[in-house]
Amino acid sequence: MKKVMIVTGGSRGIGAATAKLAASRGYQVCVNFHKNEAAANQVVDDITAAGGAAIAVQADVSDESDVKRLFSSVDEKLGPITALVNNAGILEQQMRVEAINAARLKRIFEANVVGSFLCAREAVKRMSEKHGGQGGAIVNVSSAAARLGAAGEYVDYAASKGAIDTFTIGLSREVAEEGIRVNAVRPAFIYTDMHADGGEPGRVDRIAESLPMKRGGHPSEVANAILWLLSDEASYTTGTFIDLAGGK
Numbered sequence: 288m289k290k291v292m293i294v295t296g297g298s299r300g301i302g303a304a305t306a307k308l309a310a311s312r313g314y315q316v317c318v319n320f321h322k323n324e325a326a327a328n329q330v331v332d333d334i335t336a337a338g339g340a341a342i343a344v345q346a347d348v349s350d351e352s353d354v355k356r357l358f359s360s361v362d363e364k365l366g367p368i369t370a371l372v373n374n375a376g377i378l379e380q381q382m383r384v385e386a387i388n389a390a391r392l393k394r395i396f397e398a399n400v401v402g403s404f405l406c407a408r409e410a411v412k413r414m415s416e417k418h419g420g421q422g423g424a425i426v427n428v429s430s431a432a433a434r435l436g437a438a439g440e441y442v443d444y445a446a447s448k449g450a451i452d453t454f455t456i457g458l459s460r461e462v463a464e465e466g467i468r469v470n471a472v473r474p475a476f477i478y479t480d481m482h483a484d485g486g487e488p489g490r491v492d493r494i495a496e497s498l499p500m501k502r503g504g505h506p507s508e509v510a511n512a513i514l515w516l517l518s519d520e521a522s523y524t525t526g527t528f529i530d531l532a533g534g535k
């Protein structure tokens with residue numbers, strides 16, 4: 288069966304590492320991006336230079352019409368989707384809960400939660416054997432923050448990832464007998480540019496010494512777990528989590 292994957296937020300960080308690893312394992316990959324077209328095109332160029340197949344498609348995952356357009360362009364250009372990585376996510380400046388306003392909460396929950404629901408909805412419509420599809424697998428990118436709470440940094444972000452954990456359990460049970468597996472990874476302290484968005488580019492190095500493994504993680508280490516969960520090796524695994532947080 289042809290393997291077709293959408294990686295949301297594939298233009299950098301964990302998403303870019305996942306897109307490249309997937310392409311090297313025979314997936315045709317749609318690298319979704321929001322604002323950074325040049326970075327997404329670079330990921331596509333890297334994949335094609337290595338002999339793989341990929342396209343870049345702009346879409347804001349929190350926008351319903353963008354998500355519909357994203358999935359229909361993949362239908363047209365690559366064919367039926369077999370794997371979705373719900374990776375796109377944001378956080379904002381570190382602050383305590385009493386300083387967080389409603390506009391920020393909306394942005395966080397729309398990008399992280401609404402976006403994942405909308406993309407999963409479109410994937411299920413296409414993959415479900417109930418709808419004539421061939422099955423498939425979804426991996427949601429949650430965070431260890433869902434367990435740890437991110438106190439003093441971004442409790443809003445952590446709570447949005449808590450929602451992703453519950454979403455993973457619920458959706459996995461809803462579609463388990465329709466040929467779709469749904470799992471999640473819960474990374475933390477991974478070297479990406481996301482920490483700069485929170486106002487602390489050196490955050491991983493600051494925390495590394497306090498982790499059981501005494502080091503931060505790399506996007507490729509998260510990508511390896513995502514690809515395993517999507518693979519046939521994980522054929523009896525659904526509704527579960529792999530933590531990638533250096534033992535924390």
Ligand code: NAP
Nearest residue numbers: 296298300301320321322323348375376430476477479481
């Ligand atoms: P990152 O380097 O900041 O990359 C985020 C990606 O998401 C970018 O490609 C960005 O696209 C895309 N994106 C953001 N908002 C979007 C939207 N509305 N629609 C579509 N794409 C959007 O982040 P990362 O560190 O790789 O994190 C990836 C995922 O892992 C996130 O869900 C994050 O919460 C989770 N995570 C990361 C860590 C960590 O330590 N880094 C820990 C736990 C969980 P553009 O650049 O094109 O705008």
